[in-house]
Amino acid sequence: MSLFTKSLSKTSFLTLCLGSSIGLYSSAAVSEVESDPWEGVNRITYGFNKGVDLVVLRPLAKGYEFVTPDPVEKGVHNFFSNLSDVGSLVNNLLQLKGDASAHDFARIMLNTTFGLGGILDVATPMGSPKSGEDFGQTLGYWGVGPGPYLVLPFLGPSSVRDGFAKIPDSYTNVWGQAVDHVPTRNTGYGLEVLDARVGLFPLEKLISGDEYSFVRDAYLQRREFSVRDGRMDTGFDASDF
Structure with missing residues (x-):
């Protein structure tokens, strides 16, 4: 499989909520009874999340997009994207994927050094796109099924497997682990969420x-x-492309 196909993976709940719709939707392929036995509760939670998005997150993201110069906005995106590559590296190692792990390591080194701490993405134009691995994918790789579909408050679409996987994923969150100053850490979290939401405007x-x-x-x-x-x-098979 080409590394391009792996770059399609995303981990934030916003990206999973709307970005997952690109080219992969086919309602006939999903058994509603088997995959979503908790649909009633899930719909309530989905409605709550959508309300929060409409009232709080979307307006803030619109404002952020309006006031932030494009180069700065791109730099913020690249910075947090580079940090997330550490989680991809860890999960490719857990999946015993040597080539993919080496690819992730090289990408991190390129963007951290030549990309000024990740503000510039120099790896992608050099033919080294994101792999986008997380612990939910690692569990799935080793045969753990997704379990029922689950909509989490604030976090959005998930499954029993992927919801559990968010806990170990938090330990590979470089920003959260490295920044001790709480206001700075929370500001970074906010910027990351706003950046992800802005990226989804064209997809709605x-x-x-x-x-x-x-x-x-x-x-x-x-x-x-x-x-x-x-x-x-x-x-x-996406590797055919």
């Missing part, structure tokens, strides 16, 4: 039909796509 128009079902089916298919490194049971 892709949602059609019942929004809850669309996001759920897209999320589940995207996670299967990520765990299988681009190979799907339907015969689709």
